[in-house]
Amino acid sequence: MKAVVIGAGIVGSLVSRELTRYGFDVSIIEKEADVAWGVTKANSGIVHAGYDDEPGTLRAALCAKGNAMYEEISKELDVKVKRTGSLVVAFNNEELETLKELLKRGEINGVPDLKILDRDEVLSMEPHLNPEVKYALYAPTAGVIFPWDAAIAAVENALDNGAKLFLNEKVVDIEVKDGKVRKVITDKGEHKADLVINAAGLYGDEISKMAGAEYVPIHPRKGEYILLDSNVSKMVKRVIFPTPTEKSKGILVVPTLTGEILLGPTAQDLPPEMKDDLSTTAEGLNFVKEKVVKLMPDIPFNMALKTFAGLRPESPQKDFFIKKSNKVWGFVNVIAIRSPGLTAAPAIAKYVIEKVIEEDLGITLEKNESFNPVRKGITHFADLPEEEWNEIIKKDPEAGKIICFCNKVTEREVIEAIKRGAKTLDGIKFRTRAMAGRCQANFCATKVIKLLARELGVDMSEIMLKSGNTWVVDGKVRE
Numbered sequence: 001m002k003a004v005v006i007g008a009g010i011v012g013s014l015v016s017r018e019l020t021r022y023g024f025d026v027s028i029i030e031k032e033a034d035v036a037w038g039v040t041k042a043n044s045g046i047v048h049a050g051y052d053d054e055p056g057t058l059r060a061a062l063c064a065k066g067n068a069m070y071e072e073i074s075k076e077l078d079v080k081v082k083r084t085g086s087l088v089v090a091f092n093n094e095e096l097e098t099l100k101e102l103l104k105r106g107e108i109n110g111v112p113d114l115k116i117l118d119r120d121e122v123l124s125m126e127p128h129l130n131p132e133v134k135y136a137l138y139a140p141t142a143g144v145i146f147p148w149d150a151a152i153a154a155v156e157n158a159l160d161n162g163a164k165l166f167l168n169e170k171v172v173d174i175e176v177k178d179g180k181v182r183k184v185i186t187d188k189g190e191h192k193a194d195l196v197i198n199a200a201g202l203y204g205d206e207i208s209k210m211a212g213a214e215y216v217p218i219h220p221r222k223g224e225y226i227l228l229d230s231n232v233s234k235m236v237k238r239v240i241f242p243t244p245t246e247k248s249k250g251i252l253v254v255p256t257l258t259g260e261i262l263l264g265p266t267a268q269d270l271p272p273e274m275k276d277d278l279s280t281t282a283e284g285l286n287f288v289k290e291k292v293v294k295l296m297p298d299i300p301f302n303m304a305l306k307t308f309a310g311l312r313p314e315s316p317q318k319d320f321f322i323k324k325s326n327k328v329w330g331f332v333n334v335i336a337i338r339s340p341g342l343t344a345a346p347a348i349a350k351y352v353i354e355k356v357i358e359e360d361l362g363i364t365l366e367k368n369e370s371f372n373p374v375r376k377g378i379t380h381f382a383d384l385p386e387e388e389w390n391e392i393i394k395k396d397p398e399a400g401k402i403i404c405f406c407n408k409v410t411e412r413e414v415i416e417a418i419k420r421g422a423k424t425l426d427g428i429k430f431r432t433r434a435m436a437g438r439c440q441a442n443f444c445a446t447k448v449i450k451l452l453a454r455e456l457g458v459d460m461s462e463i464m465l466k467s468g469n470t471w472v473v474d475g476k477v478r479e
């Protein structure tokens with residue numbers, strides 16, 4: 001059966017992988033030049049424990065389940081997940097009541113080992129927290145990942161199992177005949193389809209409209225962030241949340257996988273026509289600082305590496321919208337996947353297959369006997385024990401050639417990333433972490449451009465930063 005998945009974010013990537021597990025002939029269509037460049041690229045990267053969401057919602061059902069499934073994802077797809085644990089801190093008795101409510105919700109949602117800690121326990125775990133803290137809800141199963149790592153790994157594994165990936169291709173229409181999906185039409189051509197999975201993130205409403213399926217409006221809710229250098233990594237070990245409000249989980253302090261500290265996000269609703277607005281604002285960043293100081297008064301903002309923004313795909317119905325269309329047979333919406341969509345994604349993929357495709361659409365699933373669930377990531381030599389890397393370099397001196405000194409990324413890794421599909425500077429950055437360190441590409445971008453041009457057999461002037469017309473070299477200063 002021919003399945004077309006629209007969107008290679010974390011949701012489309014994991015759904016595509018699951019489809020190959022059952023032998024579907026899968027095409028993944030993505031408008032950007034690489035995987036995971038939509039909502040999945042810019043978020044807090046937290047694998048939430050699952051106590052936030054109201055029991056009975058899909059978000060609640062799939063979050064704790066997805067959290068647990070990251071164990072298998074991590075092993076099979078070679079994706080790093082660090083179980084840092086999280087603390088929701090309370091500064092008064094009113095906030096303590098909210099913690100108790102979250103604890104109750106978490107227990108109903110199946111979150112293990114939740115506990116309310118007192119001031120001394122909290123401060124012994126996180127000594128840089130505001131000493132006025134009174135209580136905290138501790139969730140040991142919370143963790144952090146790099147979201148794009150998981151999406152890239154899932155797509156690589158789907159491709160190994162027979163899927164096809166079409167990048168730089170934008171879906172512009174969907175052909176429906178006799179009440180069934182027939183074709184997905186793009187700006188480059190068309191793809192026959194018996195089954196269409198709409199995993200287009202912020203643009204999911206527009207895709208659904210193209211098919212004449214159920215309309216769920218989506219608008220962006222912006223979240224602005226400040227990222228601090230890894231030399232302050234010792235200040236915080238766990239993800240720190242304030243007591244949440246109705247609208248958002250608040251401004252967080254997140255220790256990333258590689259030691260940087262992420263502060264944010266804001267929560268600003270934007271009109272639907274601003275789905276591309278990833279700008280940061282003085283107002284937003286000042287708001288982040290103001291709130292962070294209340295959690296951790298001595299956070300050194302002068303250690304900021306960069307600022308950025310992400311956009312949540314919000315819809316009025318608040319829950320994930322994961323349903324077969326009742327108007328168009330074979331069309332499945334997997335949209336309005338706001339937070340905790342990253343955490344829930346592995347469980348969303350299973351739900352799409354088992355509940356929507358098998359149960360609701362009545363499609364018989366047949367296991368692909370040759371499905372291989374294992375994918376190996378790019379070896380980051382600096383993660384190896386020093387003796388091991390030294391041994392490798394002794395046998396093969398080229399393996400010691402470093403391109404990015406901040407994150408100790410070797411030429412080998414960059415070349416491997418290109419072999420696996422990176423064609424842009426951002427493609428290299430997300431796969432290897434070259435250009436993501438303290439110098440923010442100042443010293444290594446030219447080396448990466450040269451390598452990209454050499455390996456892709458093109459002129460340096462053709463290399464782009466990301467999608468669209470984002471060339472980085474304009475011409476020669478002198479011959």
Ligand SMILES: Cc1cc2nc3c(=O)[nH]c(=O)nc-3n(C[C@H](O)[C@H](O)[C@H](O)COP(=O)(O)OP(=O)(O)OC[C@H]3O[C@@H](n4cnc5c(N)ncnc54)[C@H](O)[C@@H]3O)c2cc1C
Binds near residue numbers: 222224
């Ligand atoms: C500020 C912020 C913080 C968050 N923090 C967390 C967190 O800590 N933990 C957590 O669990 N979740 C978090 N989330 C939520 C999480 O990031 C999302 O739920 C998840 O990334 C959604 O993934 P997706 O695949 O649905 O969407 P996307 O990643 O946007 O993927 C959709 C893809 O479809 C493509 N596309 C769109 N239109 C077309 C078209 N016409 N043709 C072809 N391709 C198309 C896009 O380019 C995109 O790549 C956060 C979100 C934000 C914004």
